[in-house]
Amino acid sequence: MFFMLLAFVLIYRYFTIHTYNFVLLILIVLTILILLFYMISILSIYYIYKYNGRNKIIRNFAGTGMRALLPFSIFLADIFKTKKDLLRKFYIDFNNAMVNASGRRYLPKNVLILLPHCLQYSECGYKITNNTENCRRCGRCSIGKILKIAEEREVEVCIVTGGTAARNIVKRINPELIFAVACERDLTSGIVEVGKIPVIGLINDRPNGPCYNTTVDVESLKQRLDEILEV
Structure with a gap:
């Protein structure tokens, strides 16, 4: 997200208004896609963790989303001085649920x-x-x-x-x-x-x-x- 904002500032400074509008549209679309990815990932993780679901597509999506969310969650835990082991424990429990869900x-x-x-x-x-x-x-x-x-x-x-x-x-x-x-x-x-x-x-x-x-x-x-x- 930081690099996207940096790119936005550079484009605003050095490019024409038409280029700026085009790139801005791309950035908006990318932002929406990223947010959508995280939303679906969170729902998939909840589904696997709560219901031990065996749908392979959902399990793959949940696993990918969890791997993407974990570093960011640990980073936030560092900033807000919260216990990182709680996040790690959730990740371990979720991973175990994923393995069990495979059957x-x-x-x-x-x-x-x-x-x-x-x-x-x-x-x-x-x-x-x-x-x-x-x-x-x-x-x-x-x-x-x-x-x-x-x-x-x-x-x-x-x-x-x-x-x-x-x-x-x-x-x-x-x-x-x-x-x-x-x-x-x-x-x-x-x-x-x-x-x-x-x-x-x-x-x-x-x-x-x-x-x-x-x-x-x-x-x-x-x-x-x-x-x-x-x-």
């Missing part, structure tokens, strides 16, 4: 569970980011329970230290669906970055602050995992 189920071998290393008990002496078999499943953190659930369903689990490690693993394994546990910021950026790979996001709990002895609702993880697995 598709996935074979366990095509699903990847990504867990953040901050789920691990901070005083644990075993390194599990490269090898989950090192986990002793002592019960001090939720990772042991998640590994048991994944083993029973034959789903691969990777524990990552950050976004770069997660991207490398996704590129190497190339799953058809990712089940990710992380904070709102990491989940949002991850969903955007993986592009066409569907992601089910589950926000972790942070009773001790960010990135330290975090937890997750294991029963909710189990339930959501069973909802997308093909039996």
Whole structure:
């Protein structure tokens, strides 16, 4: 919008009245189309989020609109000093609704569970980011329970230290669906970055602050995992 206004000022300053009127008409039409796009996007997002609609055209339009609205919404949140995590949580919930609305189920071998290393008990002496078999499943953190659930369903689990490690693993394994546990910021950026790979996001709990002895609702993880697995 800023660049459109800038173009309008330059044209007004340096071009004839006929050129000015023509370009002004184009700008008006473009503005109407942009506003129409956002209006339809908002209605599509509401339809998917509220009614879990399975219409593919509406889902595609809602997804495109959400990706376009998210950066602008985060920008406004910065300006008005509001909590960006609320917007991110809505985006994650909407993304999950989009994946569920597709109605598709996935074979366990095509699903990847990504867990953040901050789920691990901070005083644990075993390194599990490269090898989950090192986990002793002592019960001090939720990772042991998640590994048991994944083993029973034959789903691969990777524990990552950050976004770069997660991207490398996704590129190497190339799953058809990712089940990710992380904070709102990491989940949002991850969903955007993986592009066409569907992601089910589950926000972790942070009773001790960010990135330290975090937890997750294991029963909710189990339930959501069973909802997308093909039996």
